[in-house]
Amino acid sequence: MPPPLSYGEPKPYNRCFLSQENFLSLEDDLLKQRLERIREIEALGYRAYGHRFDFTHTIPAILAAYATKTAEELLPEVRVRVAGRMMTVRHMGKAGFAHLQQNGERFQIYVKKDAVGERDFQLFKLLDIGDIVGVEGYLFRTRTGELSIHAERLDFLSKTLLSMPEKWHGLEDVEIRYRQRYLDLIANPEVRKVFVTRARIVASLRRQLEALDFIDVETPMMQPLYGGAAARPFVTHHNTLDIDLYLRIAPELYLKRLVVGGLERVYEINRNFRNEGLSTHHNPEFTMLEFYQAYTDYRGLMDLTEALLKQTALDAAGSTDIEYCGEHLDFSHLERYTMSEAIVRFWEGDDRPTLDDVASRDWLLRHSGKPTAGEALADIFEQRVESKLIQPSIIYDYPVETSPLSKTKADDPAFVERFEIYAAGMELGNAYTELNDPQEQRRRFEMQIVLRERGDDEAHQMDEDYVRALSYAMPPTGGEGIGIDRLTMILTGSRSIRDVILFPLLRPEGPVDLVRSLRELDNEAKRP
């Protein structure tokens, strides 16, 4: 094999002079065959890359309408025109069968030379698995009973140059599945279902929120200051303004400005970006639903959350009983525990604390390395409880230290009116009664700045305009964020967040040799 070529370099060899067929790699060989096949298809009078095709049915529509019909019920003949990607083919001399796939479903066609004529039959013999074709004919049942199209005409619509994944096992290499999602979608019908369900989840949430008079808004993804969450941001740069901008880690502070402005119920479903590690539960860009409702508090949001999740489960999965990794999750209601109660209840081991223990500063500091009682409480919760919250649950009343944007409880300023939603051991969402006192908000930001100066680069920056906005009076408001990716994981039974994101972030894969091969074969074809 010659070394790989970079683009501008002169070729150190010329394949024409080598005149060795087997010098070509398999892939080049295949490409060459397919490119030659395009010429043969064109010689028969078809276009290799067709234009419009007017179909009478999609494949799923035919199946929906006729899958249960008997041979007798298909008389008089039902004529159809359909298009699809050829996924299997069985040639038998002067006839053959193939399956076309469209929108995730397959339908068999029967192509008989006597029925389609010489030219279309020549075309049929030239088809490769993966080609996109159109077919016209009538419905019938084969000897083995499969509903099929008895073809009377074939059209050629688009040529595949590369071979499809293996027909029996499909595409299993997860790296190829994520990098070349188009192939994954062709080869693995269940993958398509996951993303259809994801779309249903988003549609369900939008429909429910719209019904409650929430307004769909879009706020900046590129922000001069980042806030609304504790996370490290991505940084980018605007050339004309010559300023650095941050990809948002949350839309929160903008959405609350809108509540100040009188958009009393707003929601946004969009991407957040956090410059952190990747895992089965974390992708650097992820989709959040955030919504804000004036004149409610976290108790009101708990009820709303319960209703939202229940209906979303019904719309997306058809049931509130969701099986996830061997567990039955019941989305018909949400268990509610304070953080302190959850620690007592889900503690594993002999030294189970009492509620008094969990309220004791000494006990808390003995069980965590964190400097304050509140941080210790949150730390202990995360370490010992979070992963055990399998059933959909609400954990409420968070320590003030970890919640710079939440309103404190009237009867206990050490805690804030905040809750998080958990299911399958994962955090699904976060909500609180919004802090709307600008003086208090200013103090909280200043506390964050102290943390930042101590080296915590996830601490909030001072957002002066946000304090200014609150100074115009924000109504009492409840706000909530729900992670769409994680919710989708649960409602589709996906173990990894990468399975619910069409193009999850991966390291770049390096050079793809296909372009070079195509160029060389093109040059070769043009040579006299």
Place this chain on the structure above:
RNA sequence: GGGCCGGUAGCUCAGGUGGUAGAGCAUGUGCCUUUUAAGCACAGGGUCGCGGGUUCGAAUCCCGCCCGGCUCACCA
């Protein structure tokens, strides 16, 4: 970033305890007018992830690196 596992034909995988590789599908050529993982015959296709080392000889052993998965840390 740490630990563990993996990378062999286009795809799905076997093999290997050192002697330059196999199967099925896919591909090519024949035969076959109701098959369906169609069948039969023949054929082509591999830098065994990359680089280095040990060795007469490395796909196999050693080291480094790249890519991926799981997991821990961090986070939502």
